[in-house]
Amino acid sequence: xxxxxxxxxxxxxxxxxxxxxxxxxxxxxxxxxxxxxxxxxxxxxxxxxxxxxxxxxxxxxxxxxxxxxxxxxxxxxxxxxxxxxxxxxxxxxxxxxxxxxxxxxxxxxxxxxxxxxxxxxxxxxxxxxxxxxxxxxxxxxxxxxxxxxxxxxxxxxxxxxxxxxxxxxxxxxxxxxxxxxxxxxxxxxxxxx
Numbered sequence: 001x002x003x004x005x006x007x008x009x010x011x012x013x014x015x016x017x018x019x020x021x022x023x024x025x026x027x028x029x030x031x032x033x034x035x036x037x038x039x040x041x042x043x044x045x046x047x048x049x050x051x052x053x054x055x056x057x058x059x060x061x062x063x064x065x066x067x068x069x070x071x072x073x074x075x076x077x078x079x080x081x082x083x084x085x086x087x088x089x090x091x092x093x094x095x096x097x098x099x100x101x102x103x104x105x106x107x108x109x110x111x112x113x114x115x116x117x118x119x120x121x122x123x124x125x126x127x128x129x130x131x132x133x134x135x136x137x138x139x140x141x142x143x144x145x146x147x148x149x150x151x152x153x154x155x156x157x158x159x160x161x162x163x164x165x166x167x168x169x170x171x172x173x174x175x176x177x178x179x180x181x182x183x184x185x186x187x188x189x190x191x192x193x
Contacts, residue, residue, distance in 0.1 A: 029152040030059075030090055033138040034076065034119055036101035040064050040134045049073075049163040053137060060140040060151025066132065069163060073129040075120035076102065077165035081158045082114070090115050090153075101129050108169050116168045129163070 045051075046068035053063045067073060080090050092107035092115050099105045103121025110116055122128045129135050137159075139151045 029096070029141060030094065031096045031098075031139070031141045031152065032078070032117060033097070033136075034099040034101050034105075035136045035138065036129060037064075037134050037136055040066065044134050050161065052158060052160050054159070055139050055151060055153040055155065055157045057155045058150045059153040059155055059157070062140060063137045064134065065137070066134050067129050067163070068132065070131055071164065072131055073163040074102075074122055075118065075164055075166075076129070077162045077168060078117040078119070079160040079162075080115040080117065081160060083156075083158050087154055087157055089113055092116075101135055106167075110168055118165075118167055120167070 044064045044066040047065050049069045049071070051065070053065075055061050080095075081087075082089050092109045095107050095115070095117065097105040097107060097117050097119075099119050102119040104119065106118045106120075108116045108118065139153055141151050
């Protein structure tokens with residue numbers, strides 16, 4: 001009986017440890033902010049129109065970059081990857097995103113199972129990321145009780161970013177225009193017959 005109690009205790013502890021390890025990679029209330037600072041405190045990584053970055057071991061982190069692509073950016077598409085299926089996907093409706101560099105921050109669940117964050121629009125200059133400008137991508141949850149450098153993304157998640165990319169989901173107006181065009185073509189064809 002004593003052995004059975006030890007076995008049950010061992011299995012319980014193993015399951016708890018396993019669930020804690022797994023919970024580390026599951027995103028919980030992830031936050032992403034893209035800011036357009038005037039300078040770079042600790043030094044910035046120069047990037048072109050495509051680049052990647054990672055969350056840190058705590059699921060957060062602040063990534064500082066400089067646009068060295070030679071062109072101004074009016075949009076930024078960020079693919080929230082699953083690291084080759086290693087990490088769970090992040091539903092778009094769980095993500096909080098904010099920006100002072102672009103006019104809007106949209107989140108999409110795409111058909112291929114990935115999630116995208118799409119930042120676009122220019123209010124007035126300089127609300128975009130001009131060539132040679134510094135910018136920051138903040139993955140930390142400012143509301144976290146553990147303080148700075150803590151986020152809800154899970155550790156070491158990879159993000160792929162593309163500047164000046166089109167929206168991953170067509171705008172409703174574009175879909176309507178396409179439907180009207182197809183309707184006109186079908187009507188013309190029926191009238192000919």
